[in-house]
Amino acid sequence: MVNCNLAFSQNSKSYYYENEFDLSLPVGEKWSMEIGVGNRGMSQETLEGEKLSGYQHDHLEINQFTKYESSESLVLSLGLRYRFKELFDSSESNEFRVIEQLEFEPVNAVVPLSHRLRLEQRFKEHTIHRMRYEMEFSRPLNDTFEVGVATEALYAVSSREKPEAEQRFSIAVENTSFRNLELEIEFEYRMEDYARDLGHEFFIVTGVSLEL
Template sequence: MAVYRKKIILQIIFLFIVVNVGYSQNSKSYFYENEFDFSLPLKGKWSMDFGFGNRGMFQERNAGKIVSGYQHEHLEMKHFTTYQASELIGISLGAQYRFRELFDSSKEDEFRLTEQVEIQSANSPLSHRFRLEQRFREHIIHRGRYDIAYSMPLNQYFSWTLGTEALYAISSQLKPEAEQRISLSLANSYFQDLELGLSLEYRMENYTRNLDHEFFIISGLTIDMGN
């Protein structure tokens, strides 16, 4: 089983490389993200999660040529309040604010509301997450998201997760957009109440009308303040 899992991970990494080399006529962008989160349990079945993060773009290419270099995209703050309705189901309400004008005066800051339902069993490697979002920026955008992920331990301290997420956005001022994301993540829980994570993510932006390829390297640190 361990050999089989390693083969899957290598195949996913190979897929990232193939997609990056191929589709040379489409726009391709390379990003990094850093995330810092901490979780705080409340009374009963309630909990709260807070997070800070930033995003930057290394490079953007079109038809194989560099069209823009490094630029910082945004800083963000986010918060989720979660009610654990049962052992399987968690219901959350979240708010998020992205500071974008600090780095590009042509862009507006974004405020986002999120309604979320997450289904996960301790006895199953699969998890499901459903989200509805309202994004307040130049235009109000409504977006639906469905994420399915498969997680397995590598050893006592390391685990990996393979996930894919489908997104669909609509707005009264813009045409609908569909997006698909594929991610491969590695997590380390060696330190008590502290988890370190590193992810590779590939995004197919607006693939029904004007396909763009985006590649992300995401690092994360999560602290559980329950103890």
Template sequence: MATTQHYKLCLVVLTTIILSKSQAQANFTGYFEPAVELSYKISPTYSHSFAIENRNVIYRNNETEYNVRQIDISHLSEYQWDAKYALGLGLQYRWENAFQTDEENELRLQQQVVYTSEASSFKASHRFRTEQRLYASVTKHRLRYRLGYTIPLARENSLRPYMKVGTETLLEVASTQKPELEQRFGVGFGWLLTPKTTFKLGVEYQLADYLQDLNHEFFMLAEFGIQL
């Protein structure tokens, strides 16, 4: 229990530091992003997942507010061809124009490879993903690499609490813009509510387009997962 409280304290401290540091910046936006994910296995090596998430602005221009920014619906098919390797194909649709008339809706295609290794005290995951972001006016291409660690906190606890920490690097290119680089840092906790349901809470800090037009973005994340 002491270990769990220690990591929770780390999460609170990290959140406070990021918020206090970022609010001093001119280009800072805070978001709340809840999500629900349904997943099921076709076979021991092949699975599907469907998710819906909602992004909401909660802080912008040095003021607190609450505005819906977008709604995403996504699907991912994953094939585990080896104990450590998995291939995935995804499809995502983003409704944004209904909430921001100057933005376009987006259809996104995704391809990924995940390599996972497991030690006695943690699990490490490397995800390489390519994306094609299709808008009515332009197509954007994005390359992503994510490194993440999953650390069990109390194996004897029936809720199986765990902590996840990670970072992700993104490069986006398009004919209408200069290449954009983004870096993300995240930490979160998860619990197994029942054998087939999970609940996750976390925060993520993003440095968007940091070589040209730096923007600071802070996300509060919540996800409810159901395995069918």
């Protein structure tokens, strides 16, 4: 994992890795379907420099998104996600998620910014509603690699828990030299529940996307 020496006092720090694989299938002129699998594990968690826990696997998930390209700039999606958590921790419960998504990327914009708005309903012990907005800037480095930087704001509410706000920052490098195949590595930092009980989370994410 990434070795981070940032001075965050009296807040927990968690270090994660994620692996993702997505398969995109065209099903019509403007319709497509994306099927994916992924997993997440935590390398360790610390508090004030003291190790709280070591390696533990977090979840395995399957995803399915149905996408509609409304225009050259706008894509609408409906997603379903299921996370298997009980396999790795009997105290956790599996989670089913419904995702409504809008992606907007202006054509021929002076600044190449893309925008993503997500509404999520997470069903586990109780229902959690989340709203997410991501803004990303990306540009090619050469004929092989593309780099992107992004930030995402997240707000979650439920009937049993206090509202929770989160901010995420990421940088990713993507290899596009293979036909219909994208390879990506991403480094992400999350400010978890920063309004009440700030926690710092660091991720390394690897992704493979294949388009048929």
